[in-house]
Amino acid sequence: MGLVLFPEDDDISSPDVSWSYSGFGMFRRWLAQAEGFALDEMHGFGGQRPWDDVSTTLAPVLNHPDDGGPDLTPVQCARILPRVQQIADQSKSEDTNPLLQRHLDDARRLVVVLQLCIEKDVNLVFG
Numbered sequence: 331m332g333l334v335l336f337p338e339d340d341d342i343s344s345p346d347v348s349w350s351y352s353g354f355g356m357f358r359r360w361l362a363q364a365e366g367f368a369l370d371e372m373h374g375f376g377g378q379r380p381w382d383d384v385s386t387t388l389a390p391v392l393n394h395p396d397d398g399g400p401d402l403t404p405v406q407c408a409r410i411l412p413r414v415q416q417i418a419d420q421s422k423s424e425d426t427n428p429l430l431q432r433h434l435d436d437a438r439r440l441v442v443v444l445q446l447c448i449e450k451d452v453n454l455v456f457g
Contacts, residue, residue: 332353
């Protein structure tokens, strides 16, 4: 059982990105770290720090229930996309750490899905 982020376009051949629940948690912690804060210190993740204390365009992904919750709109996807792209592109290094490579691959897949949601003007579903 896991989590899939996919465009709400009724096309089963559309790209998606998927994780186990623990894998999605690790991915979000990595994204938060790239944004300069620890996800575990945030409200809803074991900490007390309110979300309005951090400034990140990734908040709709980082502060989202693992599944369920509201879909992300194409406008939200457009706000998120540039930063995810920037993070995905940052590490074209020779670092062969398998976990880092997995996070980078996931970020690149998420970029493709976000782009499709924007192009088709459909929501991003957490399912």
